[in-house]
Every structure is written in C-alpha cells, then in structure tokens.
Amino acid sequence: MLTFLVTFIGVLLLYLLLVLGSGEPGGTLGIYFAVEEIVAGVVLSLLAAVVSRMLLGKGENDVIGKPANIVVKPAIFIVYLFPFIIAMAFANIDVAFRVITGKIRPGIVRIKPRLRTNLARTVLANSITLTPGTLTVDVDDRTGDFFIHWIFVKDTRTDQEKMREVCGGFPEWARRVAE
Amino acid sequence: MDGVIIAMIVLIAISSFFIALGCIGLHRFPDVYTRLHAATKTTTFGMIFFSAAVILFGLWRFFEADEVNKGAYLTLIGHTLVALILLLITNPTGAHAIARAARRSGIKPEQAVIDEFEEVEP
Numbered sequence: 001m002l003t004f005l006v007t008f009i010g011v012l013l014l015y016l017l018l019v020l021g022s023g024e025p026g027g028t029l030g031i032y033f034a035v036e037e038i039v040a041g042v043v044l045s046l047l048a049a050v051v052s053r054m055l056l057g058k059g060e061n062d063v064i065g066k067p068a069n070i071v072v073k074p075a076i077f078i079v080y081l082f083p084f085i086i087a088m089a090f091a092n093i094d095v096a097f098r099v100i101t102g103k104i105r106p107g108i109v110r111i112k113p114r115l116r117t118n119l120a121r122t123v124l125a126n127s128i129t130l131t132p133g134t135l136t137v138d139v140d141d142r143t144g145d146f147f148i149h150w151i152f153v154k155d156t157r158t159d160q161e162k163m164r165e166v167c168g169g170f171p172e173w174a175r176r177v178a179e
Numbered sequence: 180m181d182g183v184i185i186a187m188i189v190l191i192a193i194s195s196f197f198i199a200l201g202c203i204g205l206h207r208f209p210d211v212y213t214r215l216h217a218a219t220k221t222t223t224f225g226m227i228f229f230s231a232a233v234i235l236f237g238l239w240r241f242f243e244a245d246e247v248n249k250g251a252y253l254t255l256i257g258h259t260l261v262a263l264i265l266l267l268i269t270n271p272t273g274a275h276a277i278a279r280a281a282r283r284s285g286i287k288p289e290q291a292v293i294d295e296f297e298e299v300e301p
Contacts, residue, residue, distance in 0.1 A: 021257060025247060031246070091224075106290055
C-alpha cells in the first residue's frame with residue numbers, strides 16, 4: 001500500500017513538472033496548471049501505480065515500502081547531491097586532463113562494497129560511473145561485487161585501500177541513501 | 180539585464196568546452212572502455228551547465244514577460260528539469276550497459292595493467 005502511494009506521488013510530481021505552465025491567466029490555478037491537466041495527471045498516475053505495484057516493493061530488501069524511510073531517505077539523498085556534484089566536477093577536470101595529455105593506465109578491478117539492496121547498488125554504480133576515472137562494468141548479483149574499469153590504476157595492497165581509492169566515501173553514502 | 184546574458188554565455192561556454200573535450204577523447208583513447216569514460220562523464224557534466232543556462236533564461240524571461248506569455252517560459256523550465264533528471268539517470272546506466280555488453284562478449288581492455296574480471300569469466 002505504501003509502495004503504491006509513493007509511486008503514485010512520484011509519478012504525479014513528474015507529470016506536474018511536465019505540464020507546468022499549462023494554465024490560462026485568470027484560471028482557477030492561475031497560469032501554473034490547467035485543471036484538466038491535473039485530472040488527467042491523477043488518472044494516469046493511478047494507472048501507473050496500479051501497473052507497477054506488481055513489480056516494485058517485492059522481497060525483504062524493499063526500501064520504498066518501509067514507513068520510516070519515506071521522509072528520511074529523500075532528505076539524505078538531497079544532502080548526498082553536494083559531495084556528489086563536487087566529486088563530479090573533479091571527475092571532469094580529471095578526464096579533461098587525460099584527454100589532453102593522453103596519460104592512461106587502464107585496468108578492471110574488483111571491489112567489495114557489500115551492499116544488500118538493488119537500489120543501493122544502482123545508486124553506487126551510477127555514482128561510480130560519473131566520478132573520477134572509474135566506470136562500472138559489471139555487478140555480481142549474488143555477492144554484490146563490483147567490477148570497475150579504472151582509467152589510471154594506482155597500486156594498492158588491501159581491498160579496503162583499493163575501495164577508498166576507487167570510490168571514496170560513496171559506499172557509505174549509498175548505504176545511507178538506500179538501505 | 181546584461182548580467183544574465185553574460186552568465187548564460189559563461190555557462191554555455193563551460194558546457195561546450197567539456198563536450199568538445201569529450202568528442203576529442205572519443206577519438207584519442209585506445210579502446211571502448213576509455214572512450215566511454217570520455218563520452219559519458221563530459222557529456223553529463225556539460226549538459227548540467229547547458230540546462231542551467233536554459234533554466235536561467237527561462238527564469239529571466241518569466242519575470243520580464245507579460246501575464247499571457249509567462250506560461251510558455253514556465254513550461255520551458257519544467258521540461259528542461261525533466262530532461263536533466265532523466266539524463267542524469269540514463270547516461271551512466273547506458274554507459275554501464277555498453278561496458279558490460281562489451282566485456283561479456285570478450286573485448287579485453289587495451290593496455291590494461293590488471294584485469295580482475297578475468298578470474299570470474301575469462
């Protein structure tokens with residue numbers, strides 16, 4: 001039921017963003033929204049929520065369906081955006097540097113972040129792809145190991161050290177956001 | 180209002196710089212994985228700046244325009260935001276799908292110093 005509600009609100013918000021500015025001056029909701037668009041949006045969101053109910057929120061690792069997560073997780077996600085965007089800026093300067101100098105030392109490494117939920121793995125994989133010199137190639141669904149293409153491999157001794165070099169604090173953030 | 184136009188030009192210049200570097204990287208790097216690095220990171224980052232410029236333009240015109248035309252600029256802002264959110268999700272996912280498909284079909288990373296995927300699936 002909670003998953004249903006969360007999907008409904010999420011889809012409705014996306015729809016409202018799409019029809020923003022559809023109203024007429026002097027209408028019931030001003031220039032922001034037309035009433036017909038809101039009605040259509042509610043109907044379509046309900047439909048989307050009904051259809052996706054069979055796919056989302058299954059299994060014990062479900063993140064959306066827990067009441068405590070509803071407010072906390074999106075808030076943590078917004079906080080997470082700040083270190084993420086800073087890391088992303090550095091990533092781009094790094095790639096720009098490598099494009100200009102052509103200094104590369106590529107390789108595929110394996111890290112073990114030990115994340116349980118699919119959502120957390122998705123967050124981490126996408127974060128890794130968008131940040132310094134790393135690209136997620138594959139994820140082992142059973143053990144949760146990540147295979148990462150690294151554009152400039154540094155020599156490391158332990159697994160822990162390797163994980164720090166590859167993705168910094170992102171596994172902890174992914175755990176906070178989606179577990 | 181010249182300040183807004185200068186800010187927009189700066190934003191578009193930054194985005195063009197990164198996207199141009201991405202295109203150069205696409206030609207300079209040796210294999211599919213390193214090329215993906217150049218193609219995904221720079222285009223995503225460049226598009227953030229480009230969207231920021233469009234949103235800035237929309238906001239500026241929104242406050243300047245007549246009541247009748249305001250709606251069109253709101254629509255512009257909303258659509259740009261949706262495009263940006265979708266791009267941020269789909270760009271790394273697409274890169275991941277291409278890299279995974281390439282590795283599973285047996286393309287080895289060139290000049291590689293280490294390949295720990297080899298142990299799992301040669």
